[in-house]
Amino acid sequence: MSDLLSVTRAMELVLGYAGTFGTETVDLEMAAGRVLQQTIRAERAQPPYDRVMMDGIAFRYGSDLPLLSHGTQRAGAPGQALPEGAACLDVMTGAVLPEGADTVVPVERLVRDGRMVRFEDGYEPRQGQFIHRRGSDCAAGTELLSGGRRLDGPALAVLAGNGHAQVSVSRIPSIGIVATGDELVDVGGPVRDWEIRRSNEYALTGALLSRGFNCIERSVVPDDLPLMMAALREQLSRHDVLILSGGVSMGAFDHVPRALSKLGVERVFHKVAQRPGKPLWFGVGPEGQRVFGLPGNPVSATTCGVRYVMPMLLAGQGLCRGKTHAVRLKAEAELIPTLTRFLPVRVGHDETGQAVAIPYPMPTSGDFSFLAATDGFVELPRGEGMAPRGTVALFHGW
Numbered sequence: 195m196s197d198l199l200s201v202t203r204a205m206e207l208v209l210g211y212a213g214t215f216g217t218e219t220v221d222l223e224m225a226a227g228r229v230l231q232q233t234i235r236a237e238r239a240q241p242p243y244d245r246v247m248m249d250g251i252a253f254r255y256g257s258d259l260p261l262l263s264h265g266t267q268r269a270g271a272p273g274q275a276l277p278e279g280a281a282c283l284d285v286m287t288g289a290v291l292p293e294g295a296d297t298v299v300p301v302e303r304l305v306r307d308g309r310m311v312r313f314e315d316g317y318e319p320r321q322g323q324f325i326h327r328r329g330s331d332c333a334a335g336t337e338l339l340s341g342g343r344r345l346d347g348p349a350l351a352v353l354a355g356n357g358h359a360q361v362s363v364s365r366i367p368s369i370g371i372v373a374t375g376d377e378l379v380d381v382g383g384p385v386r387d388w389e390i391r392r393s394n395e396y397a398l399t400g401a402l403l404s405r406g407f408n409c410i411e412r413s414v415v416p417d418d419l420p421l422m423m424a425a426l427r428e429q430l431s432r433h434d435v436l437i438l439s440g441g442v443s444m445g446a447f448d449h450v451p452r453a454l455s456k457l458g459v460e461r462v463f464h465k466v467a468q469r470p471g472k473p474l475w476f477g478v479g480p481e482g483q484r485v486f487g488l489p490g491n492p493v494s495a496t497t498c499g500v501r502y503v504m505p506m507l508l509a510g511q512g513l514c515r516g517k518t519h520a521v522r523l524k525a526e527a528e529l530i531p532t533l534t535r536f537l538p539v540r541v542g543h544d545e546t547g548q549a550v551a552i553p554y555p556m557p558t559s560g561d562f563s564f565l566a567a568t569d570g571f572v573e574l575p576r577g578e579g580m581a582p583r584g585t586v587a588l589f590h591g592w
């Protein structure tokens with residue numbers, strides 16, 4: 195058994211610092227994808243009046259035929275009264291049902307002769323048909339949305355339909371992504387034989403943006419302790435969360451833990467019993483900044499970002515579930531006796547519709563090209579031998 199921190203315990207520690215990033219009020223236009231932080235109740239009964247559901251005529255069920263049409267009840271106009279006798283009013287979908295009418299017949303069932311109206315041969319309306327009754331969806335004051343949910347299209351429609359031009363949502367934290375490493379060069383510039391282009395920041399940016407975290411600053415610091423400290427001091431002053439990549443293992447220039455500690459960032463843990471990503475570092479800054487030191491290898495940085503950083507950020511928004519669900523392994527997969535294994539997979543479905551994961555073992559945790567062929571990874575507990583085909587595992591999507 196490994197005496198390193200387990201993945202479960204490391205995650206508990208991270209979530210223990212998730213807290214909240216506060217709330218803010220935004221215009222409805224800007225609320226899509228945000229996490230609601232208030233209870234929304236029905237402004238009025240819904241629908242607010244007996245609503246005509248078909249273009250046609252409204253009449254009193256049982257009236258003698260033919261009916262005499264006395265005019266038109268349009269949508270957006272106050273309700274009219276249906277005259278006594280064999281009478282009807284032309285009605286439009288969405289109009290108020292005329293007072294005294296109780297049944298609607300669609301226009302395609304009508305035979306008209308001037309203002310006289312009868313039904314097509316053999317047509318028998320049911321009393322009360324095609325009327326959406328006042329309050330049948332909900333009574334005024336009914337709870338329609340509760341806090342802690344993402345605002346998708348239907349939820350935005352509920353907000354709009356109940357008069358919420360502004361809405362209280364979780365504040366999106368400000369996030370600094372900091373790359374470390376003297377070998378790293380920018381995406382747009384020249385690259386020499388001994389250098390590599392920075393890519394981890396973009397894997398992290400993709401994961402963040404696809405979860406709605408759009409307040410991101412990317413920067414790079416050199417493998418030099420004083421320069422790194424100056425840059426990290428500045429970054430700590432600007433952001434709620436720092437996600438560093440690289441510089442957390444045992445190399446002579448892996449200054450990240452030392453620099454953070456000198457800046458008063460308290461280490462919560464360093465190293466977790468997992469592969470990839472064993473050198474993961476997590477701490478909390480003097481102002482409560484959450485600071486992740488992700489191992490620099492691209493597969494490790496990407497995996498740890500999804501496994502630890504994203505759940506913490508989502509929890510801070512009041513959401514408990516990210517892009518995770520159970521899958522069955524489509525092929526056996528090798529376990530690691532002392533470490534939790536994060537195994538990249540593609541996700542598909544079997545003939546019964548169940549989600550299955552096809553393992554894509556990475557040759558090394560540097561192979562980020564290969565990672566782009568996968569949808570995410572499954573989490574396999576430490577163990578001997580092989581996890582057989584059909585094993586149920588938790589999948590985490592990129």
Ligand SMILES: Nc1nc2c(c(=O)[nH]1)N[C@H]1C(S)=C(S)[C@@H](COP(=O)(O)OP(=O)(O)OC[C@H]3O[C@@H](n4cnc5c(N)ncnc54)[C@H](O)[C@@H]3O)O[C@H]1N2
Pocket residue numbers: 373374375377378390391392393394395439440441442443444445448470471472473488489490491492494559560
């Ligand atoms: N003696 C030991 N050496 C290493 C250990 C160990 O336990 N003992 N752990 C290994 C593991 S596991 C990992 S993962 C790496 C993590 O190292 P660092 O976090 O210090 O990362 P670096 O050394 O700075 O970089 C590793 C690798 O990743 C590339 N990299 C870094 N940043 C980026 C970026 N932004 N975009 C793309 N690629 C990046 C970097 O060039 C290196 O190739 O340590 C092992 N060593």
Ligand code: MOO
Pocket residue numbers: 468469470471472473489491494559560
């Ligand atoms: O995180 Mo390291 O190998 O486990 O790349």
